[in-house]
Amino acid sequence: MPLYPFGFGTALGRSFSVLRGNPKVLLGFAVGVQAAASFVGLLILGGVSFLMFSRLATVEEFSDEFDALMAGSIAVTAVVGVVVTLALSALNVVVQGVVVAEVSRATVGERATLRELWAIVRPSFWRLVGYFALQLLAILVVALVVAVPVIIGAGTEQYFLAALIFPLLLAMIPLWAWIGTKLYLVPSAIVLEGIGPIAGIRRSWQLTRGRFWPTFGVMILISVIVSVASSIVTAPLQLFGSFLPVIVMPFGEGTPEPGDFGAALATMLVVTIVTMALQLLVSAIGTIVTGAGGALMYIDARMRREGLDLRLQSYVEQRELGASELPDPWPYDPAYAAYAAQPRYGAPGPAQPGYAQQPGYPQQPEQGYPQHPGYPQQPGYPQQPPQGYPQQPPQRYPPQQQAYPQQPGYPQQQYPGQPPYPAPPSAPAAEQPAQWQPPQWQPPAPPSGGA
Known part of the structure; x- marks a missing residue:
């Protein structure tokens, strides 16, 4: 997993x-x-029935x-079936844990x-069961709210009250989506932070x-994908099972042969x-994927709001350095939360005084870090003014004229049976300029006439 905020696409993928990381443990357990x-x-329900x-x-x-016995038997069997189903559904919460x-x-x-x-998970087992009990209690309250108008309307023959069930059910859909989303992180908070159901609800909120x-x-999206996959896998077998009696008795009459039956x-x-079996497998995969999405x-x-990525990076670095006892990085730490609340990336601060702009270099525009959506920001560091180097004057060197001695030509090769090639005319030698000779000192001439 990336140790930085990864967003919607990475979480969904x-x-x-x-399952690919640890399939035997997760899929086998679920x-x-x-x-x-x-x-x-099935054993409990079959025995009671x-x-x-x-x-x-x-x-x-x-x-x-x-x-009377028939009505009582049906009622007791239905109640036992609901209780057993709800009790065994609590194990899905343990699988999510x-x-x-x-x-993690x-x-x-x-x-x-x-x-x-x-x-x-073991220290949080009963906390997870308690959270499931709260969910069950909320479902029962909603069921009573929906069922009371129907019961009153049927008892008093005021059927318009029974018609209220349809707008109530429609209103439950956005309410379920909102509350389900706000409580989607509760199992993760209970398991990783070691808190109770009420505190887990508060943390998820x-x-x-x-x-x-x-x-x-x-x-x-996880719910839709799992539902569609379950339908695609089990629909052909269910369709074949529904057509099987028609195949055995095509006309609906007569008794099939014992072998055919x-x-x-x-x-x-x-x-x-x-x-x-396929439904069980798809249900287990759906439970695993749903729990992984919430985690x-x-x-x-927590990476975005509380700096959990910094704690996880520190944990990994200490482990790589060979630390034997490492602190648990998952409990809530107010110090990291306060640090993460500060902006991480900001615009550069003003230039510090005392630095003069050096000539020769153009002023570069100030470029801050781009603002990434969702990342907590750190305080910006003061920008250091560009320090140019003094421009050096151009150095001019006098042209150097160095005469290279003329290289002798390669000897001409003669091949047998071929006339010798005439030598190319030599180019006239360049006239060398006369070199300046300093004047020779001569004694002065004697004066004319007698002394």
Whole structure:
């Protein structure tokens, strides 16, 4: 992972590439947990259904007691099914916690085992379950708000109250998108910072401030991609399973042969098992990708708001230098948050006094660092004025005339059977200028006449 704010595109792409980094641990854990949860849920639901509906054989059919037992059995089975489904769905939050731990280790270039990841998640297990309980409570409150007008309208025959369910459901869609985005980072905050559900909600609400639309884009695109992939994988098998009875009994009449019926039943059972396995696999992948997207957006938000990138870089450098005991870089540190709140990149400051502009160099325009969106800014450093060097006067050297001695020509080669080539006429020698001779001293002539 890059140790700097990476933004929307990197977070979305790396969410799907998390499996490539540690596939055995993540996919094995997610599929194993969800498969075990599904198996336990089927056993509980099947046992309760058998116990409840087996009582119908003890009373007379079409009697009042039979009708009461039937209604009670259906109600108890439905309630148990909802409770078991919600209880086992809490394990998805635990899977997301393991994914968050894996992303945190992969960010600093470490590959952890399942035992090491569970050691990170185990202290926060009940906190994650508590957060899921708060989500469940909120869902029940919303369901009651939607169901009360319907119940009142049906009881008082005021059906216009029941019609209020449609605008209420439409209003729930943007409300769900807004609240879901603001709480998308809660599992990451609970696992990495070791805080409770309420504090995790507060932290997620704070970190998504100013980063709502990138977080919403990652969350909604992951949901859409996973849903479309699940439909593409399971739709052909479901379609084949729906056409299987028509293939066995094309006209809907008669009894198929025992061999044909057994083959059709075995085929239907195989198709059902394969469909459930594929749905389980796609669901596990969706849980992993969703958890990875939340963890990456959490890391990106903390890098921008709290200088987490500086702490992670320091952690990696100390590890590379061979430090044995390294502090945990993930808990909240107010000192780094205060430092990150300062501007990192600003315009250059005024020139310091005492530096004179040197002649000979043109004044260069001041160029500041470009403002990157989303990066915290550091205070600008004062700009040093350009210090030119004094211009040196041009140095003129007198032309040097150096006569080179004339090189003798190459001897002429003669080949046998060929006449000798005539020598080229030699160029006349250049006339050398007469050299100046100083005048010779001569004694003065004797004066004429007698003394």
